[in-house]
Amino acid sequence: MIGVGKMKLYSNVLDRPLSKGKQEVSLSAFAFLFSEMVQYNQTQVDNIAELERRLEDAGYAVGARVLELLCHREKGNRRETRLLGILSFVHSTVWKVLFGKVADSLEKGTEHEDEYMISEKELLVNRFISIPKDMGTFNCGAFVAGIVRGVLDNAGFPAVVTAHFVPVEGQQRPRTTILIKFAEEVLRREARLG
Amino acid sequence: MIVCVAAVGQQNNPLYIQSFTEADDALKLHHIVHCSLDVVDERVNNPKKSGPTLNETFLGMLYPTENYKVYGYLTNTKVKFILVTTDLDVRDADVRNFFSRFHAAYVDAVSNPFHVPGKKITSRIFADRVRNIVKSFGLSSTG
Numbered sequence: 001m002i003g004v005g006k007m008k009l010y011s012n013v014l015d016r017p018l019s020k021g022k023q024e025v026s027l028s029a030f031a032f033l034f035s036e037m038v039q040y041n042q043t044q045v046d047n048i049a050e051l052e053r054r055l056e057d058a059g060y061a062v063g064a065r066v067l068e069l070l071c072h073r074e075k076g077n078r079r080e081t082r083l084l085g086i087l088s089f090v091h092s093t094v095w096k097v098l099f100g101k102v103a104d105s106l107e108k109g110t111e112h113e114d115e116y117m118i119s120e121k122e123l124l125v126n127r128f129i130s131i132p133k134d135m136g137t138f139n140c141g142a143f144v145a146g147i148v149r150g151v152l153d154n155a156g157f158p159a160v161v162t163a164h165f166v167p168v169e170g171q172q173r174p175r176t177t178i179l180i181k182f183a184e185e186v187l188r189r190e191a192r193l194g
Numbered sequence: 195m196i197v198c199v200a201a202v203g204q205q206n207n208p209l210y211i212q213s214f215t216e217a218d219d220a221l222k223l224h225h226i227v228h229c230s231l232d233v234v235d236e237r238v239n240n241p242k243k244s245g246p247t248l249n250e251t252f253l254g255m256l257y258p259t260e261n262y263k264v265y266g267y268l269t270n271t272k273v274k275f276i277l278v279t280t281d282l283d284v285r286d287a288d289v290r291n292f293f294s295r296f297h298a299a300y301v302d303a304v305s306n307p308f309h310v311p312g313k314k315i316t317s318r319i320f321a322d323r324v325r326n327i328v329k330s331f332g333l334s335s336t337g
Contacts, residue, residue, distance in 0.1 A: 061307070064271070064304075064311055065304055065305045067271055068269065068271055068273075068304050068305075069305065070270075071269055071271070072297050072298060072301045079268065079269075080270070154204075154270075154271040154272075154311075155270060
């Protein structure tokens with residue numbers, strides 16, 4: 001049949017339908033918004049621990065919603081019940097959706113059974129941020145730690161998640177590591193499932 | 195005919211419950227939804243070896259009462275969707291389709307930054323979307 005599926009040619013460029021657009025947001029827009037968020041929280045708190053907690057809480061809300069959204073969009077649509085399953089989900093799918101690439105590495109902690117680490121050479125949120133010396137060990141990656149905590153908590157794996165700088169020789173800027181420490185009940189359940 | 199849809203949170207707190215009949219037995223429908231939560235928990239904690247795998251989201255028909263059938267759906271965040279219907283010949287594909295559209299509306303409602311997770315969904319747009327989905331479900335299964 002001739003003519004089936006032929007695209008309509010618009011004579012006037014104003015009549016063309018709007019394109020769907022890229023699924024991405026510009027990095028500078030996000031960096032600007034994030035810097036404003038950090039500055040706003042800085043004026044509201046007295047110490048660094050409180051600032052980190054606020055960033056983490058902001059990330060928690062994002063994580064909860066990202067989990068719902070991804071579960072719905074994923075064609076496979078399976079609920080993660082195993083520890084390794086949810087960790088690899090965070091490491092690849094969540095990172096891909098949020099930052100456009102999978103995380104650099106996922107490691108299991110050596111000292112404790114319940115510790116896992118996701119490392120990234122340069123966290124996207126930290127790219128345009130430098131911490132002044134008097135702030136000590138503060139890391140704006142607390143926002144990303146909050147996102148991970150939101151995803152894990154709402155999937156049924158309560159955990160304590162923190163972000164740390166790990167200095168690497170040969171590199172000017174230190175590597176960022178997200179440390180995940182699972183709660184007791186998660187390990188007990190995992191042991192029971194075999 | 196769908197008589198009732200409900201979304202129930204992780205701690206079995208109601209997030210959204212809406213009945214679509216004119217009759218006054220809304221309380222009875224709430225009660226049916228409440229009983230079906232027990233069935234969902236039972237399915238999740240004791241999986242049948244030959245039944246669907248542990249991680250499926252769609253739970254299928256939960257249990258039939260005198261003239262209602264109850265279907266369940268579990269999301270990744272332990273939020274349960276319950277559907278109560280009076281149709282006798284509902285196709286599986288229709289129910290799955292209904293749940294996936296309901297899930298899409300739910301995700302959009304929860305993505306609202308002003309929505310507090312755990313509280314009831316008060317968005318009017320969400321209620322309208324659910325009403326449309328329910329209306330089109332009725333048409334597709336009878337037509």
